[in-house]
Amino acid sequence: MEQECDGDIVYMQQEDDWDRDLLLDPAWEKQQRKTFTAWCNSHLRKAGTQIENIEEDFRDGLKLMLLLEVISGERLAKPERGKMRVHKISNVNKALDFIASKGVKLVSIGAEEIVDGNAKMTLGMIWTIILRFAIQDISVEETSAKEGLLLWCQRKTAPYKNVNIQNFHISWKDGLGFCALIHRHRPELIDYGKLRKDDPMTNLNTAFDVAEKYLDIPKMLDAEDIISTLRPDEKAVMTYVSCYYHAFSGKQKAETAANRICKVLAVNQENEQLMEDYEKLASDLLEWIRRTIPWLENRLPENTMQAMQQKLEDFRDYRRLHKPPKVQEKCQLEINFNTLQTKLRLSNRPAFMPSEGRMVSDINNAWGNLEGAEKGYEEWLLNEIRRLERLDHLAEKFRQKAAIHEAWTDGKEEMLQKRDYETASLSEIKALLKKHEAFESDLAAHQDRVEQIAAIAQELNELDYYDSPSVNARCQQICDQWDALGAMTQKRSEALQKTEKLLETIDQLYLEFAKRAAPFNNWMEGAMEDLQDTFIVHTIEEIQGLSTAHEQFKATLPEADKERQAILGIHNEIAKIVQTYHVNIAGTNPYTTINPQEVNAKWDKVRQLVPQRDQALIEEHARQQNNERLRKQFANQANVIGPWIQTKMEEIGRISIEMHGTLEDQLTHLRQYEKSIVNYKPKIDQLEGDHQLIQEALIFDNKHTKYTMEHIRVGWEQLLTTIARTINEIENQILTRDAKGISQEQLNEFRASFNHFDRDRSGTLGAEEFKACLISLGFDIANDAQGENEFSRIMSIVDPNRMGLVTFQAFIDFMSRETADTDTADQVVASFKVLAGDKNYILADELRRELPPDQADYCIARMAPYTGPDGVPGALDYMSFSTALYGESDL
Numbered sequence: 001m002e003q004e005c006d007g008d009i010v011y012m013q014q015e016d017d018w019d020r021d022l023l024l025d026p027a028w029e030k031q032q033r034k035t036f037t038a039w040c041n042s043h044l045r046k047a048g049t050q051i052e053n054i055e056e057d058f059r060d061g062l063k064l065m066l067l068l069e070v071i072s073g074e075r076l077a078k079p080e081r082g083k084m085r086v087h088k089i090s091n092v093n094k095a096l097d098f099i100a101s102k103g104v105k106l107v108s109i110g111a112e113e114i115v116d117g118n119a120k121m122t123l124g125m126i127w128t129i130i131l132r133f134a135i136q137d138i139s140v141e142e143t144s145a146k147e148g149l150l151l152w153c154q155r156k157t158a159p160y161k162n163v164n165i166q167n168f169h170i171s172w173k174d175g176l177g178f179c180a181l182i183h184r185h186r187p188e189l190i191d192y193g194k195l196r197k198d199d200p201m202t203n204l205n206t207a208f209d210v211a212e213k214y215l216d217i218p219k220m221l222d223a224e225d226i227i228s229t230l231r232p233d234e235k236a237v238m239t240y241v242s243c244y245y246h247a248f249s250g251k252q253k254a255e256t257a258a259n260r261i262c263k264v265l266a267v268n269q270e271n272e273q274l275m276e277d278y279e280k281l282a283s284d285l286l287e288w289i290r291r292t293i294p295w296l297e298n299r300l301p302e303n304t305m306q307a308m309q310q311k312l313e314d315f316r317d318y319r320r321l322h323k324p325p326k327v328q329e330k331c332q333l334e335i336n337f338n339t340l341q342t343k344l345r346l347s348n349r350p351a352f353m354p355s356e357g358r359m360v361s362d363i364n365n366a367w368g369n370l371e372g373a374e375k376g377y378e379e380w381l382l383n384e385i386r387r388l389e390r391l392d393h394l395a396e397k398f399r400q401k402a403a404i405h406e407a408w409t410d411g412k413e414e415m416l417q418k419r420d421y422e423t424a425s426l427s428e429i430k431a432l433l434k435k436h437e438a439f440e441s442d443l444a445a446h447q448d449r450v451e452q453i454a455a456i457a458q459e460l461n462e463l464d465y466y467d468s469p470s471v472n473a474r475c476q477q478i479c480d481q482w483d484a485l486g487a488m489t490q491k492r493s494e495a496l497q498k499t500e501k502l503l504e505t506i507d508q509l510y511l512e513f514a515k516r517a518a519p520f521n522n523w524m525e526g527a528m529e530d531l532q533d534t535f536i537v538h539t540i541e542e543i544q545g546l547s548t549a550h551e552q553f554k555a556t557l558p559e560a561d562k563e564r565q566a567i568l569g570i571h572n573e574i575a576k577i578v579q580t581y582h583v584n585i586a587g588t589n590p591y592t593t594i595n596p597q598e599v600n601a602k603w604d605k606v607r608q609l610v611p612q613r614d615q616a617l618i619e620e621h622a623r624q625q626n627n628e629r630l631r632k633q634f635a636n637q638a639n640v641i642g643p644w645i646q647t648k649m650e651e652i653g654r655i656s657i658e659m660h661g662t663l664e665d666q667l668t669h670l671r672q673y674e675k676s677i678v679n680y681k682p683k684i685d686q687l688e689g690d691h692q693l694i695q696e697a698l699i700f701d702n703k704h705t706k707y708t709m710e711h712i713r714v715g716w717e718q719l720l721t722t723i724a725r726t727i728n729e730i731e732n733q734i735l736t737r738d739a740k741g742i743s744q745e746q747l748n749e750f751r752a753s754f755n756h757f758d759r760d761r762s763g764t765l766g767a768e769e770f771k772a773c774l775i776s777l778g779f780d781i782a783n784d785a786q787g788e789n790e791f792s793r794i795m796s797i798v799d800p801n802r803m804g805l806v807t808f809q810a811f812i813d814f815m816s817r818e819t820a821d822t823d824t825a826d827q828v829v830a831s832f833k834v835l836a837g838d839k840n841y842i843l844a845d846e847l848r849r850e851l852p853p854d855q856a857d858y859c860i861a862r863m864a865p866y867t868g869p870d871g872v873p874g875a876l877d878y879m880s881f882s883t884a885l886y887g888e889s890d891l
Helices: 017-024 027-047 062-072 085-101 111-115 119-135 145-157 176-185 200-214 223-228 234-247 249-297 305-346 360-409 412-416 426-445 447-462 468-498 508-532 540-555 557-581 596-657 663-678 681-696 709-740 744-757 767-776 785-798 808-819 825-835 844-850 853-862 878-885
Strands: 002-005 008-011 104-106 764-766 805-807
Touching (some): 027 062, 027 119, 027 223, 062 085, 085 104, 085 111, 119 234, 145 234, 176 234, 200 223, 234 249, 360 447, 360 468, 412 426, 426 468, 426 508, 557 596, 596 709, 681 709, 709 744, 709 808, 825 844, 853 878
């Protein structure tokens, strides 16, 4: 029996195992004898000799030594040419010693048995030689020789139906396995589609004949023997199949080289696609930002509150519907960029440099500009709404005061232009004079209202009221009319004074009534105006102030009622005098147009307006209470959500530093953590709803919280981005670990060392901390010039931007390069050289023959023409192409 142990082949004969094998199936010895003889002759004919009887022809040791020289390519000790037994034993011992020198331990095989023609020992010795020189070096995926040869057969015959290679005996009885191996490598030699599983004789003979004629593999097996034997001899079949392996070994090397090239090209193609995806996503995001910022920077105000409210609603739709997908795209863009850079590092490719203007930093800058414009736009919207609210209030106030003033001035010019004093009696003249004095008093009392109207118009102009031209025109008309009234009043006063000496004393009671009634009437008109005056407040304190002022006004009503009673008492006294003394008075009080009925009517109006004002103040107080409720409702949630977001940000920072378990466990934990964060989104949406209610209620401040909706939005977006980045870092570490062959124990050791020296838990190490970390991991960095140079070299790798800080990912990338092997440009060059048949160039046909179509086209499109002196038309330079795969290139 044979064993493989520590690379040495051991042949041991225990009792009579060989005989027992032969007794189980007598055909085995026949198969082995035929196969081993043919195998020996396939090598001996190179030396010009053959054998016929395997045990007889090797007895003198001469052909045995010659066989070993041919198959090993080495010279053995000089043979003995004598015919004596001692000479034969000497030659056989020289052969056995040579076999032993190749790491083969021979047990129970001695020169005497070979010289004596012992068939079992001779066949065993030849099998040992075959095993050592024809089979031992066959290895697929680090398997043993036998397993490697079997795995090679299984892979080559896998696509063929009715072929199932599981061993080296009965799996080959139908002959289809041999035919499949030939067809796989030389399809033109066999029409595999015409073969039948139920015709093993034809299949076996076809394979044996084709192999002998075209592949120079002698017929080592007999078709009849294989078919008639219950279980063909394993050693004979292995010997014959190994000849197929060696016949196609050149093709195998080409396949290995092609597989290596395909793997490298696939990495490059995948990376190029990722680069294209990044460029497109970056371009689309930047284009969206470019289109959005001008909209946010458009500060063209609207003329109406409704139009500005629509702008605010459009802005809310933007924040609620349009921006969130772009936040996710920006986060995904950064994740894709980090993943791409990790893949490029792991495949020894240069770092990806996006086209100008599309760096992650450019995206972040553009995003910062967007958020700046966004914040400014929202502030502008709210300020504009406040301004329009103020303008609407002022405009309404202007119209009310202007209407009251215009109603008062109606007919005043006509009155002042009357020349009734020219034909009046003395009493009438004096009445006219007193009446004019009362009018002057009334005119002076209205001066404040005119000034108020002008002040309101000026404020509307300063606030850029859209209907300022009509306001200004109306204000100018009132001012011009007021100036005209003043001039007319002065002119009439002068005329009346000229005739004053002609007048008699007029009724003092009429005069007293007029003098007291006029200011009281003006007070009532002012009171009515104040009671009907519109108001705008934003806080409970402001409405309480208005309510207090109103209560103070109501407190003056009893005193005003006394004045009214006194004024009416004067009129009653006049009536009493007229009735008592039968005075003939024509018309009404000559000093004033105010009469008791008007005083009572206005007084009733004032009393009617008081409860209306009460109700308006109560309603406004309720509205302000509701606003305060909205403020507190928003604040209660914001004061929970704001600290919650901050706490989660701190927890993520701790999680990213204090991770335990495998990377997969960490990734699962982080994704669960991310899910719990995402599940918090309804609370954010609820807060957005409360914020919308606050804005719709025109609430512009909130003393109950320091958190604005903008703070919450920014914090929430940062939280989602941070957890996504942390997950991406773990995914990149898994990529690094799997691609570089780093064990979980090594990663844990690297993480523990990094965290030990990251004392401030910032996720980065300073230069001195990093040096201490390296020393703790066994790096020899001495405190001398050589050590400083070595440390500078390492820092240039982990900190290429010279920031003075080393991230954990950069640390892992460096350690992975120090502890794992990677494919190199030299390896790719060597693989192309195999496909090119050792030429310094390669042809397009050779690429298409050895590589898949898409990858062959990829190489042909990118390879430069070969310019060497040994080139031929159409030659391609695979060396510069391979170097470019690992250097700065547009590939």
